[in-house]
Amino acid sequence: xxxxxxxxxxxxxxxxxxxxxxxxxxxxxxxxxxxxxxxxxxxxxxxxxxxxxxxxxxxxxxxxxxxxxxxxxxxxxxxxxxxxxxxxxxxxxxxxxxxxxxxxxxxxxxxxxxxxxxxxxxxxxxxxxxxxxxxxxxxxxxxxxxxxxxxxxxxxxxxxxxxxxxxxxxxxxxxxxxxxxxxxxxxxxxxxxxxxxxxxxxxxxxxxxxxxxxxxxxxxxxxxxxxxxxxxxxxxxxxxxxxxxxxxxxxxxxxxxxxxxxxxxxxxxxxxxxxxxxxxxxxxxxxxxxxxxxxxxxxxxxxxxxxxxxxxxxxxxxxxxxxxxxxxxxxxxxxxxxxxxxxxxxxxxxxxxxxxxxxxxxxxxxxxxxxxxxxxxxxxxxxxxxxxxxxxxxxxxxxxxxxxxxxxxxxxxxxxxxxxxxxxxxxxxxxxxxxxxxxxxxxxxxxxxxxxxxxxxxxxxxxxxxxxxxxxxxxxxx
Amino acid sequence: xxxxxxxxxxxxxxxxxxxxxxxxxxxxxxxxxxxxxxxxxxxxxxxxxxxxxxxxxxxxxxxxxxxxxxxxxxxxxxxxxxxxxxxxxxxxxxxxxxxxxxxxxxxxxxxxxxxxxxxxxxxxxxxxxxxxxxxxxxxxxxxxxxxxxxxxxxxxxxxxxxxxxxxxxxxxxxxxxxxxxxxxxxxxxxxxxxxxxxxxxxxxxxxxxxxxxxxxxxxxxxxxxxxxxxxxxxxxxxxxxxxxxxxxxxxx
Numbered sequence: 009x010x011x012x013x014x015x016x017x018x019x020x021x022x023x024x025x026x027x028x029x030x031x032x033x034x035x036x037x038x039x040x041x042x043x044x045x046x047x048x049x050x051x052x053x054x055x056x057x058x059x060x061x062x063x064x065x066x067x068x069x070x071x072x073x074x075x076x077x078x079x080x081x082x083x084x085x086x087x088x089x090x091x092x093x094x095x096x097x098x099x100x101x102x103x104x105x106x107x108x109x110x111x112x113x114x115x116x117x118x119x120x121x122x123x124x125x126x127x128x129x130x131x132x133x134x135x136x137x138x139x140x141x142x143x144x145x146x147x148x149x150x151x152x153x154x155x156x157x158x159x160x161x162x163x164x165x166x167x168x169x170x171x172x173x174x175x176x177x178x179x180x181x182x183x184x185x186x187x188x189x190x191x192x193x194x195x196x197x198x199x200x201x202x203x204x205x206x207x208x209x210x211x212x213x214x215x216x217x218x219x220x221x222x223x224x225x226x227x228x229x230x231x232x233x234x235x236x237x238x239x240x241x242x243x244x245x246x247x248x249x250x251x252x253x254x255x256x257x258x259x260x261x262x263x264x265x266x267x268x269x270x271x272x273x274x275x276x277x278x279x280x281x282x283x284x285x286x287x288x289x290x291x292x293x294x295x296x297x298x299x300x301x302x303x304x305x306x307x308x309x310x311x312x313x314x315x316x317x318x319x320x321x322x323x324x325x326x327x328x329x330x331x332x333x334x335x336x337x338x339x340x341x342x343x344x345x346x347x348x349x350x351x352x353x354x355x356x357x358x359x360x361x362x363x364x365x366x367x368x369x370x371x372x373x374x375x376x377x378x379x380x381x382x383x384x385x386x387x388x389x390x391x392x393x394x395x396x397x398x399x400x401x402x403x404x405x406x407x408x409x410x411x412x413x414x415x416x417x418x419x420x421x422x423x424x425x426x427x428x429x430x431x432x433x434x435x436x437x438x439x440x441x442x443x444x445x446x447x448x449x450x451x452x453x454x455x456x457x458x459x460x461x462x463x464x465x466x467x468x469x470x471x472x473x474x475x476x477x478x479x480x481x482x483x484x485x486x
Numbered sequence: 487x488x489x490x491x492x493x494x495x496x497x498x499x500x501x502x503x504x505x506x507x508x509x510x511x512x513x514x515x516x517x518x519x520x521x522x523x524x525x526x527x528x529x530x531x532x533x534x535x536x537x538x539x540x541x542x543x544x545x546x547x548x549x550x551x552x553x554x555x556x557x558x559x560x561x562x563x564x565x566x567x568x569x570x571x572x573x574x575x576x577x578x579x580x581x582x583x584x585x586x587x588x589x590x591x592x593x594x595x596x597x598x599x600x601x602x603x604x605x606x607x608x609x610x611x612x613x614x615x616x617x618x619x620x621x622x623x624x625x626x627x628x629x630x631x632x633x634x635x636x637x638x639x640x641x642x643x644x645x646x647x648x649x650x651x652x653x654x655x656x657x658x659x660x661x662x663x664x665x666x667x668x669x670x671x672x673x674x675x676x677x678x679x680x681x682x683x684x685x686x687x688x689x690x691x692x693x694x695x696x697x698x699x700x701x702x703x704x705x706x707x708x709x710x711x712x713x714x715x716x717x718x719x720x721x722x723x724x725x726x727x728x729x730x731x732x733x734x735x736x737x738x
């Protein structure tokens with residue numbers, strides 16, 4: 009048995025390659041000039057430059073949060089480069105003009121920006137380091153009035169929408185990393201679904217950090233107007249590098265009356281090696297606002313990568329009868345640290361939220377669920393259901409749960425269930441006795457544990473996530 | 487079919503089996519009886535390859551192969567089945583998914599074609615009738631929320647689907663009421679053939695009224711101290727294990 013485990017342990021992160029491409033990179037360091045330079049490179053209107061500068065000035069006065077249950081060396085923000093873009097022809101009219109090396113990179117990652125994706129019907133925006141390199145299916149979507157493009161393009165083409173919604177859910181003053189992101193964000197995706205339109209395909213953004221010593225600070229903004237529906241997928245990978253890389257993103261979702269936004273993430277940034285060398289520091293602010301009545305926002309995340317994860321996709325339930333959901337599987341192995349969870353802020357009447365969190369810890373991993381359920385004075389008749397389950401593999405890992413609950417009226421109800429289990433030798437032996445080998449047994453047990461979350465992922469993604477989970481944990485039971 | 491020679495095994499450095507010798511031929515049913523702590527369950531676990539037990543001496547030949555050299559799943563592929571005394575729960579994994587995965591691994595190892603979902607479901611439903619199980623168990627998670635009796639019945643269902651050459655039943659009667667005992671035993675009897683063999687590990691004679699053994703062996707302190715026909719079980723029932731201990735003392 010131990011031999012096969014050795015083999016599996018030594019399996020390498022399969023997205024760890026680098027792409028050799030000429031880039032336009034700003035030297036490391038951060039000051040007002042760098043912020044202005046980023047804004048200028050993107051040809052931004054003055055109001056946006058000012059917004060960035062305000063964020064930067066505030067950020068300088070802020071303290072990095074120390075409350076998370078995470079251990080990492082202090083980050084030197086002056087040693088990071090805040091902008092890196094592959095050099096390519098200025099204006100792209102079609103995919104044919106994208107640098108073939110970039111297309112090849114995405115092919116290698118299993119994300120085809122060309123033929124295959126057209127067949128599978130997923131529109132993709134690909135972000136390489138700091139900029140979006142290609143968005144597929146734009147024309148098809150345009151016919152329905154749907155805007156799906158890179159953030160930079162949206163700033164140029166739809167400045168009114170950006171001005172109206174940028175920072176409307178996550179203000180630049182929200183927290184340390186959100187302020188940093190607001191100052192230096194380089195690109196990301198923008199998506200706008202007009203009134204009454206059901207987006208006919210899954211929209212997807214694929215993030216790739218390639219350049220070394222570079223941070224990635226993307227910004228995603230999704231607006232679903234009255235009665236609109238969209239399902240959005242996000243995937244991420246990075247090369248294996250010995251140093252840590254910084255990723256601080258902001259995602260804002262807005263759902264108006266009767267609108268629904270479903271946001272799914274499979275986060276597979278490089279996690280560092282087994283001794284904790286290298287890996288991505290992932291500090292992300294994700295928040296949705298159910299602004300309208302009967303609106304719904306649903307977060308589903310599968311977190312397997314990153315050395316450090318700090319992430320709490322949240323929902324502000326402002327509209328009456330609105331619904332917020334959070335389904336999460338977070339896996340830590342080796343030296344990974346994750347502090348993740350959600351916030352459900354009930355403001356409107358009869359609002360409902362569901363939280364299902366599945367934490368899996370292996371190796372020397374440390375997994376923390378941190379969640380806040382807050383039901384306001386006026387949020388009468390509201391309900392929350394929370395379920396937090398942890399699974400431990402081996403005896404050097406840990407799992408923690410920090411649920412915070414605040415209820416300010418007497419007609420609401422909050423339910424919280426939690427469990428911790430250990431994937432045992434006996435479970436594996438039982439599977440083996442029925443003819444199933446260790447690898448498949450672990451994958452089966454883990455997938456059974458995380459099933460409630462997987463069933464909320466779009467089909468294609470669910471399969472990928474299941475495989476990914478198998479890979480992340482291979483060899484962790486001995 | 488299986489020959490156990492001078493088998494010694496320990497757990498956490500403590501020797502439990504102290505030289506077991508046993509030969510089981512195809513078509514036979516052997517009962518292993520003995521008081522608590524005599525090593526009955528250990529023998530069942532060692533034969534199926536539980537990693538907590540270390541074999542320190544002896545050998546086990548199964549169908550001409552060295553059984554102790556095989557991984558537990560390879561033993562399963564070769565046709566060894568253990569009906570667990572305490573079946574394990576696997577939340578979120580449906581009974582049918584689990585069993586289909588097992589069956590197909592076994593079929594693959596034998597060069598047989600894997601069954602698809604439709605073929606498997608048909609087989610599963612047939613076999614469920616053998617143990618009178620409700621079809622709702624098909625999609626329930628493996629053993630989760632099952633009563634003690636349902637778990638045991640599920641073990642026999644798995645045995646019916648996997649069709650082992652050698653079935654080892656570890657205290658299958660414990661926790662069963664008389665009706666469940668009858669159903670489970672009837673299931674085991676229906677699966678019996680001249681080509682397979684069964685080892686029944688039990689504390690009580692009760693089960694042997696329904697699954698009639700060809701041979702009965704009494705295990706005390708990690709050794710088989712007495713072997714005989716099915717009448718030995720009745721003797722034990724009448725006199726308890728003490729009479730064996732006394733016999734041992736006298737002969738010592």
